[in-house]
Amino acid sequence: MATRTLLRIDSRCGWRWRAALPVSYAGLARGQSTTAAAEPQRPEMKTEVPGPKSLQLLKELSAVQESGAVQFFADYERSFGNYIADVDGNLMLDMYTQIASVPLGYNHPRVIQAFKDPKNQAAFVNRPALGLFPSGDHVQRMRQTLMSVAPPGLSNVQTMACGACSVEHGQKAMFMSYQRRKRGGEGPSKEEMESCLKNQAPGAPNLAILSFKDGFHGRTMGALAVTHTKWIHKLDFPAPDWPVADFPKLRYPLDQFTRENEQEERRCLNMVRDLMATWEKKGCPVAGIVSETVQCEGGDNYASASFFQGLQDIAKENGASLMLDEVQTGCGATGKFWAHEHFNLRSPPDVVPFAKKMLTGGFYHSDEQRPTESFRIFNTWVGDPSKMALLEAVLEVIKKDGLVDNSKVIGDYMLNGLLDIQNSFPAILSGVRGLGTLAAVDCPDAATRDKIITLMKNKGVHAGTCGTATLRLRPTLTIQRKHVDIFLDIFRGVLKDLK
Amino acid sequence: MATRTLLRIDSRCGWRWRAALPVSYAGLARGQSTTAAAEPQRPEMKTEVPGPKSLQLLKELSAVQESGAVQFFADYERSFGNYIADVDGNLMLDMYTQIASVPLGYNHPRVIQAFKDPKNQAAFVNRPALGLFPSGDHVQRMRQTLMSVAPPGLSNVQTMACGACSVEHGQKAMFMSYQRRKRGGEGPSKEEMESCLKNQAPGAPNLAILSFKDGFHGRTMGALAVTHTKWIHKLDFPAPDWPVADFPKLRYPLDQFTRENEQEERRCLNMVRDLMATWEKKGCPVAGIVSETVQCEGGDNYASASFFQGLQDIAKENGASLMLDEVQTGCGATGKFWAHEHFNLRSPPDVVPFAKKMLTGGFYHSDEQRPTESFRIFNTWVGDPSKMALLEAVLEVIKKDGLVDNSKVIGDYMLNGLLDIQNSFPAILSGVRGLGTLAAVDCPDAATRDKIITLMKNKGVHAGTCGTATLRLRPTLTIQRKHVDIFLDIFRGVLKDLK
Numbered sequence: 002m003a004t005r006t007l008l009r010i011d012s013r014c015g016w017r018w019r020a021a022l023p024v025s026y027a028g029l030a031r032g033q034s035t036t037a038a039a040e041p042q043r044p045e046m047k048t049e050v051p052g053p054k055s056l057q058l059l060k061e062l063s064a065v066q067e068s069g070a071v072q073f074f075a076d077y078e079r080s081f082g083n084y085i086a087d088v089d090g091n092l093m094l095d096m097y098t099q100i101a102s103v104p105l106g107y108n109h110p111r112v113i114q115a116f117k118d119p120k121n122q123a124a125f126v127n128r129p130a131l132g133l134f135p136s137g138d139h140v141q142r143m144r145q146t147l148m149s150v151a152p153p154g155l156s157n158v159q160t161m162a163c164g165a166c167s168v169e170h171g172q173k174a175m176f177m178s179y180q181r182r183k184r185g186g187e188g189p190s191k192e193e194m195e196s197c198l199k200n201q202a203p204g205a206p207n208l209a210i211l212s213f214k215d216g217f218h219g220r221t222m223g224a225l226a227v228t229h230t231k232w233i234h235k236l237d238f239p240a241p242d243w244p245v246a247d248f249p250k251l252r253y254p255l256d257q258f259t260r261e262n263e264q265e266e267r268r269c270l271n272m273v274r275d276l277m278a279t280w281e282k283k284g285c286p287v288a289g290i291v292s293e294t295v296q297c298e299g300g301d302n303y304a305s306a307s308f309f310q311g312l313q314d315i316a317k318e319n320g321a322s323l324m325l326d327e328v329q330t331g332c333g334a335t336g337k338f339w340a341h342e343h344f345n346l347r348s349p350p351d352v353v354p355f356a357k358k359m360l361t362g363g364f365y366h367s368d369e370q371r372p373t374e375s376f377r378i379f380n381t382w383v384g385d386p387s388k389m390a391l392l393e394a395v396l397e398v399i400k401k402d403g404l405v406d407n408s409k410v411i412g413d414y415m416l417n418g419l420l421d422i423q424n425s426f427p428a429i430l431s432g433v434r435g436l437g438t439l440a441a442v443d444c445p446d447a448a449t450r451d452k453i454i455t456l457m458k459n460k461g462v463h464a465g466t467c468g469t470a471t472l473r474l475r476p477t478l479t480i481q482r483k484h485v486d487i488f489l490d491i492f493r494g495v496l497k498d499l500k
Numbered sequence: 501m502a503t504r505t506l507l508r509i510d511s512r513c514g515w516r517w518r519a520a521l522p523v524s525y526a527g528l529a530r531g532q533s534t535t536a537a538a539e540p541q542r543p544e545m546k547t548e549v550p551g552p553k554s555l556q557l558l559k560e561l562s563a564v565q566e567s568g569a570v571q572f573f574a575d576y577e578r579s580f581g582n583y584i585a586d587v588d589g590n591l592m593l594d595m596y597t598q599i600a601s602v603p604l605g606y607n608h609p610r611v612i613q614a615f616k617d618p619k620n621q622a623a624f625v626n627r628p629a630l631g632l633f634p635s636g637d638h639v640q641r642m643r644q645t646l647m648s649v650a651p652p653g654l655s656n657v658q659t660m661a662c663g664a665c666s667v668e669h670g671q672k673a674m675f676m677s678y679q680r681r682k683r684g685g686e687g688p689s690k691e692e693m694e695s696c697l698k699n700q701a702p703g704a705p706n707l708a709i710l711s712f713k714d715g716f717h718g719r720t721m722g723a724l725a726v727t728h729t730k731w732i733h734k735l736d737f738p739a740p741d742w743p744v745a746d747f748p749k750l751r752y753p754l755d756q757f758t759r760e761n762e763q764e765e766r767r768c769l770n771m772v773r774d775l776m777a778t779w780e781k782k783g784c785p786v787a788g789i790v791s792e793t794v795q796c797e798g799g800d801n802y803a804s805a806s807f808f809q810g811l812q813d814i815a816k817e818n819g820a821s822l823m824l825d826e827v828q829t830g831c832g833a834t835g836k837f838w839a840h841e842h843f844n845l846r847s848p849p850d851v852v853p854f855a856k857k858m859l860t861g862g863f864y865h866s867d868e869q870r871p872t873e874s875f876r877i878f879n880t881w882v883g884d885p886s887k888m889a890l891l892e893a894v895l896e897v898i899k900k901d902g903l904v905d906n907s908k909v910i911g912d913y914m915l916n917g918l919l920d921i922q923n924s925f926p927a928i929l930s931g932v933r934g935l936g937t938l939a940a941v942d943c944p945d946a947a948t949r950d951k952i953i954t955l956m957k958n959k960g961v962h963a964g965t966c967g968t969a970t971l972r973l974r975p976t977l978t979i980q981r982k983h984v985d986i987f988l989d990i991f992r993g994v995l996k997d998l999k
Binding site: 129 | 553557560561563564565566567568569570571572573574575576577579584587598599601602606607608611612615621622623624625626627628629631632633634635636638639642643647655656657658661662663664665668669671672675676678679688692693694696697698699700703704705706707708713718719720721722723725728729730731732733734735736737738739740741742744855856859861870871872873874875876877878879880881886890
């Protein structure tokens, strides 16, 4: 891997650097686009994907674990920027990026620099019990990283190891704040303290979280209780009897179906209201409402700002908290740093879990959600400072390179391209939609969608799926027009062949 | 931080190296003990702990999160081997090691070497969605790390990010295998597939996990449902109505109370049997039994091999799986690599979660616990290959240096020392117990225990707590007699002052 030094970071659409090695990069003029120089120009395909080496490794991996989800074995040393390499020598434009979890692309020079910075070494080789013994630079790092991009109005943050844990502990914060309000400032009773140890009321109260059909929040028991996507995620696991509301099924493009969509959102909000009342009557009041800002795993389903405003109103009317899950939508891809900034909420959401592109899990929360006792939100690691050392570099690049704006500009460009293609293939594609570089389009059925994905992959574009028959696009934040052009070109070619 | 090169690894009780820098290490003879040379000779205390710098940082951290659990801010660059440094210039012998999660001590040269190895760089800067796109070296790394230390008879492993997630997904494996057995080879029905999405039976069946009083398994909803330690862990969170059996309350030393302890264990096993029958009758059969091998957070409570054999028998009689949680007890500290190897079980446990000293989370499991469909045990990251790159170095040192045996030898030495001290202070100490270097002793009450901990800390020995009034010791695997001597000396001094 070549050592590259960061030269200038002043562009809206990507970083720029001077390559020290290999020699072929050395002639780069100041200001010449990075990716143009150091990234491959195009995908390069040697075999079908998965190729023979991937298939052999898959066989070996299957000896020690169920591995049916593996698509191919990657070569992360050779992957670069927006391109992922595999062990069979293929190089694909990556429009899925590890389920939307690669912020700047592979082997970004600034991230490598942070990894090699001697001041970060101790964080990588000595993982602390962060809630007990944080390092001396932890506070400053929290300020420079997580707090520097905190959602407006949220001044508390708690790190966690992954997305599911972040949702789980965010739920705990909501349960605690609900019970605290109910106690009106009194401490817990002896009966509560004793009964909770046996999983019994009143200490373990009968409380619910309201969630949405097709919502996805993770796969541990609490996160899974509010997840309603595919049976494969949920079958065989006991689950609490919590209310599940319909999420609006909007028609796209949104501006052509304003009235129908408003009606649909009203219907869903009324359902939320009804469910809250029903569960209250059942003696299992709703302590919190959980929604993604865009339902990703469930099919890239959008709802309007006005829907989320309404949802927040309902939460407030009922004394419940509102969690907006930004695990997949946070960190700039939607054209705002947090997707919920698009919603113009009257006050901040109460809890905002994050992970994926943020490299560390965690959740932001309001003062009201802050536990009043220690060890309530806790575990051994509660995150990983080494991920924050990398995040520091990532956020620096996002800010200096204007990558949040880039997501908007390139996202619009991509969306227009997708609409064009949809117009060319109306029998195959429908419902093109997107926000920033989050983009999706529906196919007639899963088989057609999967065939398109496979054909694209074999031509060098790696895309994802969601919902039942949706193609899901999740590029890096450094994507440029030329990448979009390559994707659109190959997508169009595949659809032509399919016809 | 000095760069040190590994010279010889041939001792039972610690590694040996030649120091390249600073100059003061350069004269070390071949074979001279590492820790003797490179570690501090003794604790060095400048202030009380937490000192003024820690207190200032704590104030700042509290601005962004509830931080009451923080004990001090550490200086991980200056920490070395068995000594942890803090920001106030104090250097403490660490007998707690980040809640038992530091295998070799701080800044171990071999771990630093793995961190700096260019072949590992890609794993640190490109975190994959491991279940979809593992790297080409993943299979080999799995073999060299996790599979090379797999518990006897368990040939499957699934990585996860942390201990709680490992327990949660281990529980899911038990629920799935239970339902699979019930279906007798048939696939799930349409009704099951649809109802599970709404958290309803039959897809989300009414099944339980049996767990133990004072057991601790984590703080996400599924792990917390089988955790029964302190109210602070559980209060305000809804919990499933699952059976909770008594864990044996044994009297120590075990060999002096054989008959009483046998009786107590029989009582608890009978209770398990009764609870299983009761829940079966309730229509909520027990799909799995969960226990730690040693109850750590709950007070370092031991049970005999015969108890665990009985527990496995009951599980098998009832068609339930057995999970033995080794998150805190695994990775060599008990004098066996896995604590359950002490139990001579007739067949392997079904699920063994790990984390902490293993650096990555995960769980081993039998073939029967392997999901038959993909994406059942899954999330975006499912672990972190960079942790496995470090684990590779850790396991290499453990094996070459015989650190599992070291735990036994030094553990016995420490236990004898503790028994001596207990004999000197019978009014203050009781119940000294241990397995390998896992060791604990009871104080009359929490206040006395906490006072001892504080006094020890201010003299340079950092120890932990568990249960209601127990002092918990969790040194690294590289601990030597001289460390134990320093600890015992300071412990004895503190108890004398207390008298």
